[in-house]
Amino acid sequence: MRSGWPSLLLGLALAAGPAFGRPAVQAGSEDCLACHSDPALTSASGKTVAVNQAGFEASIHARAGMSCVDCHTDLRQVADFPHAERLKPADCSACHEPEARELAASVHGQSGAGEGQAVSCRDCHGAHDVRAGDDFESRTFSLNLPGTCLACHAEKVQAGRGGEFVRLYEKSVHFRALEGAGLTMSANCGSCHGAHGVKSVRDPASEVSRTNIIKTCGRCHVGIERDYLEGVHGKDYLRGGKDVPVCTDCHNEHDILPPAEAESSVYATKVAGVCSRCHDDMALARKYGLLPDRMKTYAESYHGTASRFGEVRVANCGSCHGFHDIRDSSDPKSSVYPENLPATCGRCHAGATQHFAEGKIHYVAQETVGFRDRSPHIVKSVYIVVISAIIAVFLMFIAADLLHRALKRGRHD
Numbered sequence: 001m002r003s004g005w006p007s008l009l010l011g012l013a014l015a016a017g018p019a020f021g022r023p024a025v026q027a028g029s030e031d032c033l034a035c036h037s038d039p040a041l042t043s044a045s046g047k048t049v050a051v052n053q054a055g056f057e058a059s060i061h062a063r064a065g066m067s068c069v070d071c072h073t074d075l076r077q078v079a080d081f082p083h084a085e086r087l088k089p090a091d092c093s094a095c096h097e098p099e100a101r102e103l104a105a106s107v108h109g110q111s112g113a114g115e116g117q118a119v120s121c122r123d124c125h126g127a128h129d130v131r132a133g134d135d136f137e138s139r140t141f142s143l144n145l146p147g148t149c150l151a152c153h154a155e156k157v158q159a160g161r162g163g164e165f166v167r168l169y170e171k172s173v174h175f176r177a178l179e180g181a182g183l184t185m186s187a188n189c190g191s192c193h194g195a196h197g198v199k200s201v202r203d204p205a206s207e208v209s210r211t212n213i214i215k216t217c218g219r220c221h222v223g224i225e226r227d228y229l230e231g232v233h234g235k236d237y238l239r240g241g242k243d244v245p246v247c248t249d250c251h252n253e254h255d256i257l258p259p260a261e262a263e264s265s266v267y268a269t270k271v272a273g274v275c276s277r278c279h280d281d282m283a284l285a286r287k288y289g290l291l292p293d294r295m296k297t298y299a300e301s302y303h304g305t306a307s308r309f310g311e312v313r314v315a316n317c318g319s320c321h322g323f324h325d326i327r328d329s330s331d332p333k334s335s336v337y338p339e340n341l342p343a344t345c346g347r348c349h350a351g352a353t354q355h356f357a358e359g360k361i362h363y364v365a366q367e368t369v370g371f372r373d374r375s376p377h378i379v380k381s382v383y384i385v386v387i388s389a390i391i392a393v394f395l396m397f398i399a400a401d402l403l404h405r406a407l408k409r410g411r412h413d
Helices: 005-019 029-036 053-057 097-105 121-125 145-153 162-171 173-180 189-193 213-218 222-230 232-238 247-251 271-279 282-288 294-299 302-308 317-321 338-346 371-412
Strands: none
Touching: 029 053, 145 162, 145 173, 145 189, 162 173, 213 222, 213 247, 222 232, 247 271, 271 282, 271 294, 271 317, 294 302
């Protein structure tokens, strides 16, 4: 290493010990910083080896009374300074064995196979300036963690869906609460993906796999998790159903937005489209005995027509069936159980009676047998005929008037 007078004097002082038959002196942090606090200190290759003294002294290690040689163990018994340029990397597992084991088995620990250096402790925690996780200055403090992760995942890592997919988190309701309101309990990267044991989403053991995502989201959304698991989707999920929708199927992954925002995947006018991904899938309908054409029949109703034109107050799937606690219509607790329909319709239509609630929303002609069931179709057909006849009469009247005017003008000419 290139160094100045402090290094030379330190080397002479420490080297004198063995020369006079005394044991080697164990260097302390002050000995190391005598050289390494110099910002201009570099190795023979030109790489800086300077240590920010203020950063080290504020670190969790320095505050715990640790010195440089506690991590750089090959310098514990040094008889000659300046020391050799190449040192063994600091081994964090000596103190943090469980965390090191989790990291080694994670997608980060295995990412370097054949592709260079894997992610190391210092990439996330820093090197000499490691702070406690609850320290505002820590790279892993809840408010700072997204920036730490994005430093790699948005700039360096070529993920399957690209850096822009990861950056979608910055638009989410979670990030807004974290960054804008300073709510440290809001979900950050570690809340969903874990810390040291991060696994690929395709790994069944991953905290964001389809197998575990309900439990992961439920850490914060306890009430919603309970409602979901009591509903028809949740019961199928608990039975191990592979096709059942989970949180991310409806709300997306990183760009989760409030339902009141037009860009949200569960905005009022988009809910029917989200539900139809499964309920209009003929393969799923045959597999699970689902009724077909749910989107088509809804779209042809007054509610569906108004929704297509952007009306957000009109009923959508969730308005009638519920959102997270969707139950089978035969369940007495279901919002579409026959006896509960007046109350369900009454949320929008004040004073709705049992008779009012008997009209079908998802009308399919081949399903109907009686006059009561066919009446909506009959009324609709009559309405179309009458309106068409009125429009035809008006068109004939306009055509006759134009013809009369044209003939009259011709006689005057």
